[in-house]
Amino acid sequence: MEILLFYSVALVAVLSGFLVIRCQSPVNSALGLVNTFFCLAIFYVMLHAPFMAAIQIMVYAGAIMVLILFVIMLLNLGIEARKRYTHGIVWSALASLMVLFGTIYFLKRGRVTGAEGDLTAFQIESIGHTELIGRSMFTEFLLPFEIASILLLVAIVGAVVLAKKEV
Amino acid sequence: MISVYHYMSVAAILFAMSTYGVLTRRNAIVIFMCIELMLNSVNLTFISLSSHLQNIDGQIFVFFVMAVAAAEAAVGLALMIAFYRNRESIDVDNINMLKW
Numbered sequence A: 001m002e003i004l005l006f007y008s009v010a011l012v013a014v015l016s017g018f019l020v021i022r023c024q025s026p027v028n029s030a031l032g033l034v035n036t037f038f039c040l041a042i043f044y045v046m047l048h049a050p051f052m053a054a055i056q057i058m059v060y061a062g063a064i065m066v067l068i069l070f071v072i073m074l075l076n077l078g079i080e081a082r083k084r085y086t087h088g089i090v091w092s093a094l095a096s097l098m099v100l101f102g103t104i105y106f107l108k109r110g111r112v113t114g115a116e117g118d119l120t121a122f123q124i125e126s127i128g129h130t131e132l133i134g135r136s137m138f139t140e141f142l143l144p145f146e147i148a149s150i151l152l153l154v155a156i157v158g159a160v161v162l163a164k165k166e167v
Numbered sequence B: 001m002i003s004v005y006h007y008m009s010v011a012a013i014l015f016a017m018s019t020y021g022v023l024t025r026r027n028a029i030v031i032f033m034c035i036e037l038m039l040n041s042v043n044l045t046f047i048s049l050s051s052h053l054q055n056i057d058g059q060i061f062v063f064f065v066m067a068v069a070a071a072e073a074a075v076g077l078a079l080m081i082a083f084y085r086n087r088e089s090i091d092v093d094n095i096n097m098l099k100w
Helices: A002-022 A026-046 A050-075 A089-109 A121-127 A129-139 A142-163 B004-024 B028-053 B057-087
Strands: none
Touching: A002 A026, A002 B004, A002 B028, A026 A050, A026 B004, A026 B028, A050 A129, A050 B028, A050 B057, A089 B004, A121 A129, A129 A142, A129 B057, A142 B057, B004 B028, B028 B057
């Protein structure tokens, strides 16, 4: 039953990803991207990471997609004109196929080792995923967390400076 | 039973597909969305391996990838608006001001 759910969600995710790269209108691409984000959130729930699924929906499908759609609407972008491709569609297809075969090859060749940590599904259910993430983040990963906050501050200032008409 | 390889195969397919999108599309916003898709496929790899190895560090990394993606979205879209103001389009073929 679970494998059936996995395959159907994977199919929807890949098809929506295909929609993102093939649609002529950017708004349709954005809708496909939202669909892919929701499929990945379902995967995260299946992998016993419910907090990550919530963050995925709130940050990606909520904040980032609203930003992208806002810019699309603001710039009033129409359907992309069908011009001759200058980017070498064959070479691009070859490059992406090489990426695909490389990753699949290493996936088939290598073997993932067994469990290393002590985080079991039972522990996630009894303690709570959010609490585990918070414990790890505010003890072991406190410095990267602070650096991320500085990065976000820099991004805010940079976005305001770039989007202003005259600095 | 679903193994970690299933999830990683889906992530690999999504990553390769969005590589194709980044290389062929001309609309800068669509290229940006393809990059977001690449980041998401890497996130899927992180979380599947974190769940397989029973170690929570991978999920913390996903958190940081999301922070970087949010910063990238803010700055990248501001850049696109600034470019559109100068050139009246966001076609990447027109971004040639630094070309010698």
